[in-house]
Structure formats: structure tokens, C-alpha cells
Amino acid sequence: MNLTTRVKLSTMMFLQFFIWGAWFVTMGTYLGKTLGASGTQNATAYSSQSWGAIIAPFIIGLIADRYFSAQKVLGVLHLTGAALLYYITTIPNFDGFLPVIFAYMIVYMPTLALVNSVSFKQMANPSKEFPPIRILGTFGWIVAGTVIGWLGWEANNTLVLTFQMAAVASLILGLLSFTLPSTPPAKKGQKSSMSDILGLDSIGLLKNSSYLVFFLASIAICVPLAFYYNFTNPFLNEVGMQKAAFIQSFGQWSELAFMALMPLFFVRLGVKKMLAVGMLAWVLRYVFFAYGNVGSNYWMLIAGIVLHGVCYDFFFVTGQIYTDNLAGERFKSAAQGFITLATYGVGMLIGSYISGPIVDKWKVSDTVHNWQTIWLIPGGIAAVVLIVFLLFFKDKNQIQTKSGLEIEDEPKGRLEV
Known part of the structure; x- marks a missing residue:
């Protein structure tokens, strides 16, 4: 890969996640303070991410994979997104805000797969070349949060500027996309099937009882995850x-650090313990939030935030590796699409619709909530998921993969590596 292509792809990845981080983290505060939204309304707005994740495979499978180059579809979607983000800043009430944010997330979520497709197409060895480019995405999210915090937009109640900032970045990325290397449709001329689009060809993995437990735990653990995001x-x-x-x-930052350490943990813990540690971190995070404050227990709030790296890397990244190794070459892509649809689609959607009414129920006044009770609820859900997982996920056999990672499977299970 030449330097010009590397710079373009790195910039693309930075802007891709800068746009998301610019408004997503603080949207709940904006809705509550500026638009007077309730907890239920806030959660409904955040559910747009899940609906976008559910609809995204259709956009990718029916359009990008078969008719148009990925970089052109990426450009059109981000230019459309820029217009929607700017328009949303002119809307003075939640009822007008909601359909626009839904439309935006339907436009944005497919771009997560498209930036990966554009990147992989230019790489001879994605396993080595992709991580340094993908890390720019996480850095973009960090920069967005840093800008918002240090400019005091939360304290000054000017979070409408986050959407404007994201709109400008989306405009830039939309224009940049048309200069990216050509990424023609991978399945041009091929017929689409519902199984292909939704990744249902990999559903046979659920015949493995351990993987079925992992799959159901993945959906269930995304319910408390929605509380965190929302x-x-x-x-x-x-x-x-x-x-x-x-x-x-x-x-x-924690996510980056634990990502670097994951190979060491894999060797010592194996898949079951890695997944369990990730779920345990979820429980601890909500306990820290429940009992933390800006006084003597300020450290609990910081610890709960820093645990995000353990929650994400140990569960989601480990789960992706586990899925990849069990699926084999034929079903790798389908399996990853299926688990993403189940977690960020179904699991997070359930969590969004549960979290909002719970937050409203424990509202003490117009500006005060009983956060201790609120956070102990997702903490309890995560604890139950962890216990069920430990009881039913069996690791009777250790299988060594080509990558050197130990993947646990049942003796009669089939593992293609």
C-alpha cells in the first residue's frame, strides 16, 4: 500500500468514528436539557442505532455488494448524513427530532461495513495492515469527546454544536470518499438471498451447545450495555x-490498552474465562456507577468508565475470534454478520426499550434520578447472564488454532481452522 492510500484510509477511519463520537455520547444530555425529553424518549432515540444495524445488511447486501462501488456508496451516505445532521439542529422538539435521527442512523450504520470493505480491498495482508488504520477510528472518537469536554459544551448547554461539528466532518468524509481507491461491488451479477444478507447461512453454528450459550449470552449482555450507552x-x-x-x-483509551494485551490474556485464560471476565467487568462497572459520586467515591466513576476496555475487548473481541474460528472459511463473513445483527441489533434494541422506562420510574424530580437503583438493575442483569454462562458454557476440550489461540469447543463439535 502506498503512502497516499494509507493516509486517505487513515483519514477516512478517523472521520468515520469522529462523526459518531461527536454526537452519540452526549445525545442523551442534549435531549434531556435542550428538548426536555424523558428517559423513555431518550432510549427510543438511541434505539435508532439498533434499527440501523438491523437495516444495514440490506443496504450493503442489496446495493453496495452488487451494483455500486463501495467508496461511492460511502460518499453518498455520508453526504446525506451531513444534511440530516445539520437539519436536526434546527428542530426544537423531540417529536421532530426522532424521525430524523432514525433516518440518520439508517444512513450511517451501513458505512461501518463500507469503510472496512474499502480498507481491506487495498491490503495484501489485512491482519497486519488493518489494525494501524483501524486504531485511527478509536482515536477519532477520543478526539471528539475531548473537544466537547474542553470546550464546555455540556456545561454551557450548547450541545447542539455537536451535531453541527459532526455534520461538517460528515461532509468532509463524503467528499473524501469519492477520491478513495476504487472498490467495485464484490458480488456484481450474483443473486441475493435473505440468508446471504442476514448471515443466516451460519445458523448451523447454533447446533453447537456451547456456541448457542455464547450466542444467547451475547444478546442478553447487550441489554445492560444499552443502559451504558444511553x-x-x-x-x-x-x-x-x-x-x-x-x-x-x-x-x-482503556479499549486500546486492553486490545494490545489481549494476546497475553488469551494464552493464560482461554476463551471461557476471557468471556466471563468481560461479563464480570459489566457487573463491576454498574456497581461502581451505583455507589460512585463526585466526592470521596469519584474513583468509582472513573473505574466504571475505564472498565469499558475490559467489557468490550474481553467479550466482544473474544467472541468475534471464537465465532471466526468455529465458522471456518466458508461461513466466516456470514457468522460475523449474524452475531453483529443479534447483538447490536436485537440485544441493544431490547435494552433500549427496557432502559428508558426504568430511568423514568426512578426519577425523583425534574432534574434528579435515583441513579443507585437504576444502575443496580443492569448490574443485576449482567450478573445473571454471567452465572448462566458459567453454568452452561462447557469447555471440555481445548483446540489449538493456527494463530496459537486456544479455542474451547465440545468434543463432538466441529472446528474448521
Whole structure:
């Protein structure tokens, strides 16, 4: 890959996640303070991410994979997104805001797969070349949170500027996309099937009882995850944390650090313990939030945020590796699409619709919530998922993969590597 292509792809990845991080983290605070939205309304707005994840495979499978070059579809979607993000800043009420944010997420979520497709097409060895480019995406999310925190947009109640900032970045990325290397449709001329689009060809993996337990646990653990995404920023601002969006970016720094350490943990722990540690981190995070404050227990709030790296890397990244190794070459892509649809689609959607009414139920006044009770609920859900997982996920046999990682499977299970 030449330097010009590397710079373009790195810039693309930075902007891709800068756009998302620019408004997503603080949207709940914006909705509550600026538009007077309830907890249920806030969660409904965040459910747009899940609906976008559910609809995204149709856009990719029916359009990008068969008719148009990925970089051109990426450009059109981001230019459309820029217009929607700017328009949303002119809307003074939640009823007008909701359909626009839904439309935006239907446009944005497919771009997550498209930036990967454009990147992989230019790489001779994606396993080595992709991580240095993908890490720019996490850095973009961190920069977005840092800008919001240090400019004081939360404290000044000017979070409408986050959408404007994201709109400008989306415009830039939309224009940049048309200069990216050509990525022609991978399945041009081929017929589409519902199984192909949704990744249902990999559903046979669920015949493996251990994988079925993992799959159901993945959906269930995304229910408490929705509480974190939907209400952490409103919670931190309500309890008086300064520069909350900036502090929340510590979770992304943690994600980077634990990602680098994951190979060491794999060797020592194996898949079952890695997944269990990830779920345990979820429980601890909500306990820290429940009992943390901006006084003597300020460290609990920081710890709960920093645990994001353990929660994400140990569960989701480990789960992706586990899925990849069990699926074999034929079903790798389908299996990853299927698990993504189940987690960020179904699991997070359930979590969004559960979290909103719970937050409203424990509202003490117009500006105060009983956050201790609120956070103990997703903590309890995560604890139940962890216990069920430990009881039913069997690791009777250790199988060594080509990558050197130990993947646990049942003796009669089939593993293609």
C-alpha cells in the first residue's frame, strides 16, 4: 500500500468514528436539557442505532455488494448524513427530532461495513495492515469527546454544536470518499438471498451447545450495555462531573490498552474465562456507577468508565475470534454478520426499550434520578447472564488454532481452522 492510500484510509477511519463520537455520547444530555425529553424518549432515540444495524445488511447486501462501488456508496451516505445532521439542529422538539435521527442512523450504520470493505480491498495482508488504520477510528472518537469536554459544551448547554461539528466532518468524509481507491461491488451479477444478507447461512453454528450459550449470552449482555450507552453521559452530568464527555473518552483509551494485551490474556485464560471476565467487568462497572459520586467515591466513576476496555475487548473481541474460528472459511463473513445483527441489533434494541422506562420510574424530580437503583438493575442483569454462562458454557476440550489461540469447543463439535 502506498503512502497516499494509507493516509486517505487513515483519514477516512478517523472521520468515520469522529462523526459518531461527536454526537452519540452526549445525545442523551442534549435531549434531556435542550428538548426536555424523558428517559423513555431518550432510549427510543438511541434505539435508532439498533434499527440501523438491523437495516444495514440490506443496504450493503442489496446495493453496495452488487451494483455500486463501495467508496461511492460511502460518499453518498455520508453526504446525506451531513444534511440530516445539520437539519436536526434546527428542530426544537423531540417529536421532530426522532424521525430524523432514525433516518440518520439508517444512513450511517451501513458505512461501518463500507469503510472496512474499502480498507481491506487495498491490503495484501489485512491482519497486519488493518489494525494501524483501524486504531485511527478509536482515536477519532477520543478526539471528539475531548473537544466537547474542553470546550464546555455540556456545561454551557450548547450541545447542539455537536451535531453541527459532526455534520461538517460528515461532509468532509463524503467528499473524501469519492477520491478513495476504487472498490467495485464484490458480488456484481450474483443473486441475493435473505440468508446471504442476514448471515443466516451460519445458523448451523447454533447446533453447537456451547456456541448457542455464547450466542444467547451475547444478546442478553447487550441489554445492560444499552443502559451504558444511553444514560452514562446524562448521569455523569447530573451528578456534577466536569467535562464528562472528555472523561468518558478514557473508556476508549482503556479499549486500546486492553486490545494490545489481549494476546497475553488469551494464552493464560482461554476463551471461557476471557468471556466471563468481560461479563464480570459489566457487573463491576454498574456497581461502581451505583455507589460512585463526585466526592470521596469519584474513583468509582472513573473505574466504571475505564472498565469499558475490559467489557468490550474481553467479550466482544473474544467472541468475534471464537465465532471466526468455529465458522471456518466458508461461513466466516456470514457468522460475523449474524452475531453483529443479534447483538447490536436485537440485544441493544431490547435494552433500549427496557432502559428508558426504568430511568423514568426512578426519577425523583425534574432534574434528579435515583441513579443507585437504576444502575443496580443492569448490574443485576449482567450478573445473571454471567452465572448462566458459567453454568452452561462447557469447555471440555481445548483446540489449538493456527494463530496459537486456544479455542474451547465440545468434543463432538466441529472446528474448521
